[in-house]
Amino acid sequence: MLFSRDLFTNERLLAAGAIASALYLLALSVYRLYFSPIAKFPGPKLAALTFWYEFYYDVIKRGRYTWKIKELHEKYGPIVRINPYELHIDDPEYYDTLYSGPSKKRNKWEWSAKMFGNTKSMLGTVPHDHHRLRRAAVSPYFSKQSVARLEPTIQSVIDILCERIRGFQRSEEPLNLGHAFAALTTDIITEYAYAKTYGFLAKPDFGCEWPAVLAQASEMSHLMKQFGWLYPTMDAMPEWLVLKFNPPLMHLINFQRDTGDQIKSIMEGKNNEYKTASHTTIFHELLNSDILGPEEKTIRRLAEEGQTVVGAGILTTAHMLKLTSFHILANIEVLKKLKAELASVQPNAAIPIPLRKLEQLPYLTGIVNEGLRMSYGASSRLARISPDAPLTFHSWSIPAGTPVSMTSVLIHDNPTIFPSPSTFSPERWLPGNSEKRLDKYLVSFSKGTRACMGMNLAYAEMYMTLATVFSRFDMELWRTTREDVDIVHDFFNPSPKLDSEGVRVLVK
Numbered sequence: 354m355l356f357s358r359d360l361f362t363n364e365r366l367l368a369a370g371a372i373a374s375a376l377y378l379l380a381l382s383v384y385r386l387y388f389s390p391i392a393k394f395p396g397p398k399l400a401a402l403t404f405w406y407e408f409y410y411d412v413i414k415r416g417r418y419t420w421k422i423k424e425l426h427e428k429y430g431p432i433v434r435i436n437p438y439e440l441h442i443d444d445p446e447y448y449d450t451l452y453s454g455p456s457k458k459r460n461k462w463e464w465s466a467k468m469f470g471n472t473k474s475m476l477g478t479v480p481h482d483h484h485r486l487r488r489a490a491v492s493p494y495f496s497k498q499s500v501a502r503l504e505p506t507i508q509s510v511i512d513i514l515c516e517r518i519r520g521f522q523r524s525e526e527p528l529n530l531g532h533a534f535a536a537l538t539t540d541i542i543t544e545y546a547y548a549k550t551y552g553f554l555a556k557p558d559f560g561c562e563w564p565a566v567l568a569q570a571s572e573m574s575h576l577m578k579q580f581g582w583l584y585p586t587m588d589a590m591p592e593w594l595v596l597k598f599n600p601p602l603m604h605l606i607n608f609q610r611d612t613g614d615q616i617k618s619i620m621e622g623k624n625n626e627y628k629t630a631s632h633t634t635i636f637h638e639l640l641n642s643d644i645l646g647p648e649e650k651t652i653r654r655l656a657e658e659g660q661t662v663v664g665a666g667i668l669t670t671a672h673m674l675k676l677t678s679f680h681i682l683a684n685i686e687v688l689k690k691l692k693a694e695l696a697s698v699q700p701n702a703a704i705p706i707p708l709r710k711l712e713q714l715p716y717l718t719g720i721v722n723e724g725l726r727m728s729y730g731a732s733s734r735l736a737r738i739s740p741d742a743p744l745t746f747h748s749w750s751i752p753a754g755t756p757v758s759m760t761s762v763l764i765h766d767n768p769t770i771f772p773s774p775s776t777f778s779p780e781r782w783l784p785g786n787s788e789k790r791l792d793k794y795l796v797s798f799s800k801g802t803r804a805c806m807g808m809n810l811a812y813a814e815m816y817m818t819l820a821t822v823f824s825r826f827d828m829e830l831w832r833t834t835r836e837d838v839d840i841v842h843d844f845f846n847p848s849p850k851l852d853s854e855g856v857r858v859l860v861k
């Protein structure tokens with residue numbers, strides 16, 4: 354009797370719970386469709402109702418929402434509601450307004466800012482003013498002058514790369530350029546950050562599991578946006594359990610823990626390499642920064658900052674170098690013109706051409722710009738919020754506080770700005786070859802207060818690596834086609850088809 358009464362009570366409770374949930378969902382749906390501040394904006398009803406729409410394209414279909422968004426723009430026009438809270442704009446002319454300079458406040462959106470599990474880093478900081486403080490402490494190390502001082506260090510790491518390439522020349526084995534460039538960019542930034550490189554260029558396989566780890570972490574970003582509790586929960590769990598449920602996330606956690614260890618060893622005076630380093634080291638300087646208070650210098654926070662500073666420039670720069678090298682080698686005329694231009698300023702390839710001279714070479718500059726255009730930078734939409742003033746887009750007024758995003762892939766592939774967008778054409782960047790100022794539409798680094806902080810370092814790496822490698826070596830593609838570089842998935846970083854074996858070359 355007692356048993357059956359309990360059951361009855363439980364059933365009633367369950368039913369009441371189910372009815373309450375259904376009513377809540379109904380009320381939420383009605384609100385999202387008809388009363389939300391962005392209810393008037395066009396877009397599919399399902400996207401307005403639920404995040405599962407985005408989840409399907411980005412998580413289940415693995416980084417495909419970008420192309421669905423493109424289709425939505427074709428159907429609904431230049432502004433589209435892509436989930437319950439976010440609007441997406443496809444109009445290259447609007448980029449400078451959305452990604453504006455310091456005179457306008459731009460917050461990040463909490464929902465997407467947690468995508469790498471580092472909400473205490475400048476990259477994951479939501480409020481405009483807090484971000485300005487955190488960025489001000491690090492940005493001096495990435496100014497043009499600081500990077501110019503780092504030039505000898507960058508060149509010495511590129512010279513190690515050249516030594517390795519020579520090894521492949523002797524052995525006649527194919528060289529995987531993606532692995533080699535990821536080792537290069539990792540060794541440069543870890544040397545600069547801690548005065549202690551990860552030493553991947555010295556490893557026989559270039560530490561090739563590393564870019565794969567970063568790529569997995571970058572794909573995880575779609576899931577982490579959807580499930581904000583995932584990272585802190587997994588971080589608190591024993592390692593064996595995380596490895597069982599979500600191995601890629603363990604890589605991300607380990608990366609952050611390793612950064613924490615590096616910073617701890619600097620704090621405890623155990624890292625002595627910086628005393629003999631020929632350059633300033635970012636984290637030694639940060640720990641002594643007057644801009645940051647003690648609450649900003651905890652190991653946890655600096656580990657997250659380290660994850661951003663070290664992680665942000667590895668795959669992005671390596672992918673650009675890999676893709677650009679592919680296109681140079683696949684276009685004999687481009688290769689000839691590049692080699693001729695480099696030889697015209699430095700007939701002896703063993704002597705590096707100074708960066709300031711490289712930056713003045715028009716054809717090399719065309720190659721760098723075109724490589725940046727076709728590698729897209731961050732291929733995901735980047736959300737910004739104007740917290741205190743509405744935004745005006747055409748005849749629309751976008752309420753203050755609304756996340757609004759744009760995507761580099763849609764701008765760089767826009768045929769009215771870049772005719773024949775899938776053709777690699779350095780010529781389009783040559784002075785006088787376009788009626789438009791094309792650099793205005795090159796948004797690989799994003800723009801405004803939240804734009805890439807490592808842009809000057811990235812440019813130095815790109816100019817110096819391409820110039821050194823292509824003036825010193827003759828290479829040809831080996832079992833590599835365009836499918837190994839063309840974007841198919843947006844994992845925040847662009848990814849080609851998933852079974853690609855990378856860009857491989859034979860060194861002549």
Ligand code: HEM
Pocket residue numbers: 475476477488542661662663665666667669670673729730731735797798799802803804805806807808810811
């Ligand atoms: C071709 C190479 C690179 C590209 C295309 C690129 C692109 C970008 C983009 C699009 C963002 C904005 C992300 C967002 O809005 O969420 C960004 C942010 C950032 N990048 Fe880069 N990046 C490159 C190389 C580097 C390098 C070499 C470093 C330095 C080590 C670096 C450090 C950063 C940092 C610290 C941020 C966060 C800035 C902030 O939130 O204020 N990047 N990058």
